[in-house]
Amino acid sequence: MRTFRLVIACPDRVGIVAKVSNFLATYNGWITEASHHSDNQSGWFFMRHEIRADSLPFDLEGFRQAFAPIAREFEMEWRVTDSSQRKRVVLMASRESHCLADLLHRWHSGELDCDIPCVIANHDTLRSMVEWHGIPYHHVPVDPQDKAAAFAEVERLVLEQQADAIVLARYMQILPPALCERFAQRVINIHHSFLPSFVGAKPYHQASLRGVKLIGATCHYVTDELDAGPIIEQDVVRVSHRDSIEDMVRLGKDVEKMVLSRGLRYHLEDRVLVHDNKTVVFD
Structure with missing residues (x-):
């Protein structure tokens, strides 16, 4: 309807x-x-x-x-x-496939009501999976010594595809502030910890060292402050001293997929309202 x-x-x-x-x-x-x-x-x-x-x-x-x-x-x-005007969502990824594969499956099965005009990645690893779905794959390598050229190409592709939203499906690069500002409240990230705990790299390693009993994932809008944008969705899974870092990574991946897909769905259905750095989510 x-x-x-x-x-x-x-x-x-x-x-x-x-x-x-x-x-x-x-x-x-x-x-x-x-x-x-x-x-x-x-x-x-x-x-x-x-x-x-x-x-x-x-x-x-x-x-x-x-x-x-x-x-x-x-x-x-x-x-x-x-509701009949489907939003255009550009997906971005690096090497890890679990979040990207989950979103592609949900889109392929009709569970996500959107169009995916392309996937942008800084590695060529996931090309065959994406192209199997009939979606163009753009490999945009990021030179650690000169990232500006890569992000200029990312911005060009996003504008060319007239994207309504950008999803960082474990895209392991930090977007420059200008890009965050231009696409404010339209860039969605999944961070593999229950923010604000364990910001930045290797949160499962941080969690293991701290001896936490819960690990989680956070879907949030991207801002120029790392992992500090308005939170859309979160979830957790219980762990114990018996779980290794590898166990935490395995358990965490399941949570990441669920949290990202729910957060994206809320965004697509216009259920997220941002005020200051907080959200109201009418789920």
């Missing part, structure tokens, strides 16, 4: 839900899903509605024009999207 997804964040006050609901009722809008959250700490209100597109008398642009006066009145940060 085709729906319009109305996503709103604004300073909290009386009458927001009533105003939006009255607007939709005026145009015979059929709400199929409604989510609200009032954040007492920030004083902001968050809302996500799905409305049957065939119940409304206008298209997406008509919706925007009709709703704009209400958005101005309540100082809203808002967007409305059409």
Whole structure:
């Protein structure tokens, strides 16, 4: 069923839900899903509605024009999207295949409602797997002495493919700040630890040395601060002193796949609202 997804964040006050609901009722809008959250700490209100597109008398642009006066009145940060317009997602990877393979499988089976115009990787290792799915594979090596040229090519490819989102499926390079800023809240990363614990390289080794009893994974938006962007999704698995680093890596890979796929799904379905460096996720 085709729906319009109305996503709103604004300073909290009386009458927001009533105003939006009255607007939709005026145009015979059929709400199929409604989510609200009032954040007492920030004083902001968050809302996500799905409305049957065939119940409304206008298209997406008509919706925007009709709703704009209400958005101005309540100082809203808002967007409305059409569920029938599939987002274009560029995947990026390095050598490890588990996250990339999982996303490709979910896309191939129809579980992820998006288009994948290409995969970009700094190694050629995963080419055959990607091309088996009929997806173009771009090998963009990164010279440790001169990374700028590689990231310029990455940016060119992303713009050429008109990507709505970029997913770092264990892409083991740090994106430059300019790229993070240009694609803010559109670059999704999976980090193999339960952030903010064990930022940076080899988190399973760090976890083993610390003797933790839980390891996890974190899906987050990328910012110019390493592994510190707004968190979309997390999960954990229990470990013990009996587990070696290799055991932790094996167990962690399963968590990484699940967390990344859920985080991407929430993003594709417009369920993630970012305010400051926190998220509200209407799952």
